Amino acid sequence: MDNRVSRRSFLQCATAASLVTISSLPGGAEQYAHAQAEPPTARKPGGKYREAPMLAARVAAGKLPPVEERLPAVPFVRHVAQIGRYGGTLYDQAESPGGRFHLDGALIVAAQETDNGGRIIRPHLCDSVTVTPDFHAYTFHIREGLKWSDGVDLTAYDVLWWWWNEARNPTIFPEGPRTFKVGDEYAEFTQLDRLTFRIGFREPFRPCLNLSASEYMAFGSYFGQPAHWMKQYHAAFNPDADKIARQHGFAAWYQYYMMLRDYMHPVINKPHVAPWVRVASTTTHDIYERNPYFFEVDQEGNQLPYIDRLYVQVVEDERLQEARRSTGSVSEGICDMSQISIFTKNAPRGHYSIRHWRLADGSECMFAFNLNHKDPVKRKVYNDLRFRQALSYAIDRRRINQTLYFGQAKEWQATISPTVSYFDPAWINCCAQYDPGKANQLLDEVGLARVSGEPFRLGIDGQRFVSVVVFNKQNFPDELLEFVRQDWAQAGIEVVMKETDFRYREWLCRAGNQDCTCWNGDMVEEIAAYLPWVTKWNPQEVLFYAVDWWLWYYSQGKSGVKPPQDWIEQFDRMAAWYSAKSDAEYEQLGHGVWDFFSKQLVCIGTVGYAPQPVVVADGLENVPQNVHMGYGTMWAKSYFVQTYYWDTPERHG
Amino acid sequence: MSSPTLVTSGPAVVASGAEDVSWSQWRLIWAKFRSHKLAVVSIWLLGAFYLIALFAQFLAPYGPWQPSPYAYAPPTRVHFFFNGRFVGPMVYRVKIQSNPATFERDFVIDKSQPVRVHWFVRGAGYRWLGLIPSDFHLFGVGAAAQINLMGADILGRDCFSRDLIATQISLTVGLIGVFITFVLGCLIGGASGYYGGVVDNVVQRFMEFVTCLPTVPMWMALGAAIPASWSNLKVYFTITVILALRSWTGLSRQVRSKLLEMREEDFVVAARVAGATDWGIILRHLLPGFASYLIVNLTVEIPRMILGETTLSFFGLGLRPPTVSWGVLLQDAQNLAAISSYPWLMFPALMVVVCVLAFNFLGDGLRDAADPFKE
Numbered sequence A: 001m002d003n004r005v006s007r008r009s010f011l012q013c014a015t016a017a018s019l020v021t022i023s024s025l026p027g028g029a030e031q032y033a034h035a036q037a038e039p040p041t042a043r044k045p046g047g048k049y050r051e052a053p054m055l056a057a058r059v060a061a062g063k064l065p066p067v068e069e070r071l072p073a074v075p076f077v078r079h080v081a082q083i084g085r086y087g088g089t090l091y092d093q094a095e096s097p098g099g100r101f102h103l104d105g106a107l108i109v110a111a112q113e114t115d116n117g118g119r120i121i122r123p124h125l126c127d128s129v130t131v132t133p134d135f136h137a138y139t140f141h142i143r144e145g146l147k148w149s150d151g152v153d154l155t156a157y158d159v160l161w162w163w164w165n166e167a168r169n170p171t172i173f174p175e176g177p178r179t180f181k182v183g184d185e186y187a188e189f190t191q192l193d194r195l196t197f198r199i200g201f202r203e204p205f206r207p208c209l210n211l212s213a214s215e216y217m218a219f220g221s222y223f224g225q226p227a228h229w230m231k232q233y234h235a236a237f238n239p240d241a242d243k244i245a246r247q248h249g250f251a252a253w254y255q256y257y258m259m260l261r262d263y264m265h266p267v268i269n270k271p272h273v274a275p276w277v278r279v280a281s282t283t284t285h286d287i288y289e290r291n292p293y294f295f296e297v298d299q300e301g302n303q304l305p306y307i308d309r310l311y312v313q314v315v316e317d318e319r320l321q322e323a324r325r326s327t328g329s330v331s332e333g334i335c336d337m338s339q340i341s342i343f344t345k346n347a348p349r350g351h352y353s354i355r356h357w358r359l360a361d362g363s364e365c366m367f368a369f370n371l372n373h374k375d376p377v378k379r380k381v382y383n384d385l386r387f388r389q390a391l392s393y394a395i396d397r398r399r400i401n402q403t404l405y406f407g408q409a410k411e412w413q414a415t416i417s418p419t420v421s422y423f424d425p426a427w428i429n430c431c432a433q434y435d436p437g438k439a440n441q442l443l444d445e446v447g448l449a450r451v452s453g454e455p456f457r458l459g460i461d462g463q464r465f466v467s468v469v470v471f472n473k474q475n476f477p478d479e480l481l482e483f484v485r486q487d488w489a490q491a492g493i494e495v496v497m498k499e500t501d502f503r504y505r506e507w508l509c510r511a512g513n514q515d516c517t518c519w520n521g522d523m524v525e526e527i528a529a530y531l532p533w534v535t536k537w538n539p540q541e542v543l544f545y546a547v548d549w550w551l552w553y554y555s556q557g558k559s560g561v562k563p564p565q566d567w568i569e570q571f572d573r574m575a576a577w578y579s580a581k582s583d584a585e586y587e588q589l590g591h592g593v594w595d596f597f598s599k600q601l602v603c604i605g606t607v608g609y610a611p612q613p614v615v616v617a618d619g620l621e622n623v624p625q626n627v628h629m630g631y632g633t634m635w636a637k638s639y640f641v642q643t644y645y646w647d648t649p650e651r652h653g
Numbered sequence B: 001m002s003s004p005t006l007v008t009s010g011p012a013v014v015a016s017g018a019e020d021v022s023w024s025q026w027r028l029i030w031a032k033f034r035s036h037k038l039a040v041v042s043i044w045l046l047g048a049f050y051l052i053a054l055f056a057q058f059l060a061p062y063g064p065w066q067p068s069p070y071a072y073a074p075p076t077r078v079h080f081f082f083n084g085r086f087v088g089p090m091v092y093r094v095k096i097q098s099n100p101a102t103f104e105r106d107f108v109i110d111k112s113q114p115v116r117v118h119w120f121v122r123g124a125g126y127r128w129l130g131l132i133p134s135d136f137h138l139f140g141v142g143a144a145a146q147i148n149l150m151g152a153d154i155l156g157r158d159c160f161s162r163d164l165i166a167t168q169i170s171l172t173v174g175l176i177g178v179f180i181t182f183v184l185g186c187l188i189g190g191a192s193g194y195y196g197g198v199v200d201n202v203v204q205r206f207m208e209f210v211t212c213l214p215t216v217p218m219w220m221a222l223g224a225a226i227p228a229s230w231s232n233l234k235v236y237f238t239i240t241v242i243l244a245l246r247s248w249t250g251l252s253r254q255v256r257s258k259l260l261e262m263r264e265e266d267f268v269v270a271a272r273v274a275g276a277t278d279w280g281i282i283l284r285h286l287l288p289g290f291a292s293y294l295i296v297n298l299t300v301e302i303p304r305m306i307l308g309e310t311t312l313s314f315f316g317l318g319l320r321p322p323t324v325s326w327g328v329l330l331q332d333a334q335n336l337a338a339i340s341s342y343p344w345l346m347f348p349a350l351m352v353v354v355c356v357l358a359f360n361f362l363g364d365g366l367r368d369a370a371d372p373f374k375e
Helices: A003-016 A029-034 A053-060 A156-167 A207-211 A227-233 A241-247 A253-261 A318-326 A337-350 A376-383 A385-394 A397-405 A425-429 A436-446 A478-490 A502-510 A526-530 A547-554 A565-578 A583-600 A635-639 B003-008 B025-034 B037-054 B159-170 B173-195 B197-212 B215-225 B232-262 B266-273 B278-307 B311-315 B326-332 B336-340 B343-370
Strands: A076-078 A089-094 A112-114 A120-123 A126-131 A137-142 A188-193 A196-200 A276-281 A285-290 A296-298 A309-314 A332-334 A352-359 A363-369 A466-471 A494-499 A516-521 A611-617 B079-082 B085-099 B104-116 B118-128 B132-140
Touching (some): A089 A318, A089 A332, A120 A126, A137 A156, A156 A188, A156 A196, A156 A227, A227 A241, A227 A253, A241 A253, A318 A337, A318 B336, A337 A352, A337 A611, A337 B336, A363 A385, A363 A478, A376 A385, A385 A436, A397 A478, A425 A583, A466 A502, A478 A494, A526 A583, A547 A565, A565 A583, B025 B037, B025 B343, B037 B159, B037 B343, B159 B173, B159 B326, B159 B343, B173 B197, B173 B232, B173 B278, B197 B232, B232 B278, B266 B278, B326 B343
Parallel strands (some): A089 A309, A466 A494, A466 A516
Antiparallel strands (some): A112 A120, A126 A137, A137 A196, A188 A196, A276 A285, A285 A309, A332 A611, A352 A611, A363 A516, B079 B085, B118 B132
């Protein structure tokens, strides 16, 4: 640990931050290796909160402290549309025990909270988050009296313990975390007092603010862990950890630990901060029961969630899952557009209705040509902006939209979401109109000549010019690819759509051996677009369109291939953007970065924000009418499942 | 196995009470085959299938990839009477009412005006047998209306046309692999069993080596090795040939053991004494001796190949869209909506069933016929 740096950032924080008395100086791994959690402080009861009958019974039986003692000193007050009724069960399904399910976003609890547009709206688990003006250090204050679901206080110690014993533990993560790292330098985690911790960076690192509202700071899963519970499975704290792991069928403690770490595994009774915690996990179903210590109340002081439990049926087969959704076996679930007729037909019998939500994908499917192609002919063509523009003009987005999405999707270019603060409407219209004439003209200019009588253009070297699009099966319908193939064929560009194995595609692309690949264009919200390794426009992630250039830039010219000047400027701009020091600078540089990406058409979009019909069981209340669903909005996290309730809970037991 | 010896003994089959008639082997086989009614029907059916395959683009009113706005249009009804008068085959125009609120399409039939079905019309261009450019189609209704005898798929492509054109690939490319397996199996197994000794030993060890090659890693290696720019069809053809080069071993071992048993028979010795060459004996006397078994083997392999077209898709090796084959079309039909709302997508299943049954009945008939003296 570099003490000089820590001292410096500490001073910066101390002078700039408007926070708290600092009770402990920054320490290293040692301090958190063997220290004990501080004893929980006594707290005066808050007052008149109400709780579910299920918990009231346990309180009466003396098995649980009263609700005032379970809630934090200042609970998070959530304003609900309608005050709900307690009780009942939500039904969902997963492919495997402990696996992901439609509503699992509700189990993400981060330091801050976002809205359905992917913007930060307020502190959540932490009640205050402060940043030094130069974005070097972030101070988080955990809600006083907030508890894990087993009643143990959640403190800054849990965060620091997680950082040193899990994230930075070379046995668990040999490569270390990449979330809290700028360049080669890890962030510095410091415990300031019992409930306050600070994350400091040597360089200004603005995306950390966004991290705090994302899955990367989901407590009890990818961030602060219940140290008191995890310690039993950690070899540094329990000499028998290996033995316990072997009893559970694992070869070593760290393997078992890895499974316990991420909440979406079939582990029961791990303390958590989510509205529901898993209490049973079998080969046929998982049961999640309300967390008696959940820190939210509604505006009238009723502790959330309203619904007692989640029952998640394990259904391995995708088609069977669909059949169950269409017969009303889940309380809320998505329906595939191509299968919508069954859902409409079955709605009365299955006792559900269909809501028209949208996907939060800026583009259902976007195509990225390999700008660092090893073949000089293809490299020259793919690097020609006119070629990419032509292919974008050649796509008949209206036809795709009308046929596959009933005209309800947006015929937009792939770019970031209009909800982003620095958004520019010019980006969504960039080469997004169908213009085969222009496409042909541009392709002629590129030098891809048409030979009379032949359906496809020849390459600039006069040879056959065929591009292979490698793809994995995705959420978008396969027919979309067929439309694009036809449209490009119309313009004389021969394309082969080749479905491959997931790993094979990545292996191929990482080596820079693909012509073109495609993926859905999600993660376009304010937060996601700003996380360097998350955005789909990252040159060496997911779409792998400029692996060698990126390598050159980040190895400072030691390896890779030198990018053209405008791309070097773009990489510089991105680096400057991630360390932007003011909102104005952030917006100005953000605009610059996305202006370049959008107008360079590195990702050629099709249609975006596609309609997503969702089935909602009759009698389920507080379900929003309009939602943008997706990874970027963290699925169910953004629409607050804890506020759902049944109009007649007794009928949904 | 005694039938070939009986052929040489001539008078074994004598028309009762008539003059001596000696029937040739082929005549005997044909007589026996004709008595198997199902087999006769099957051979006609298969003949029809192959004719369809040969002239598919001409018989189909549309191109296999020609999209239209009529997504999931139900089969078009062909009428013959308009206002009570016979006017010949005609269809009505259909208007699509797309309802974004329910994500459903209603097809409203406009009965005000008939659209005649015309014969020998010009339509989507194609190359017959991949060579002769043409745009003639057996029938069509022009651009004024749409005729989807078997409905349309999600992209509004005509299912009838696609079903017809699918026969081309399903009934040819896959079967080449079966044929190669069959020929290799008979020849190599035949040589091994007939000569025995060192030849047998070498062939058997080689065969065991080939059998040992693990298939899944081989497919994966092929998936990586085959140039990505190859068309689906070319990849599939290559794979079937490569698979055939691996899968002859089973048949060849069966042939070998049969021949080991039969080569000591009197008729073989007789043939040898009469000066027949080794290969002559194998091909003319030994293999026909258990033709019935070989035919069964062949007719079981063919349906397996048709049904298995798409199984290798996940390695990127099987047939996938935009290639049109029965297997590919049936993949579209494997969902609940197809069963409940678009049952016409499952028509290729019926074609596969009919075709596979026809092959099996044909095989059954041939097996009986190959052994004309068996009751």
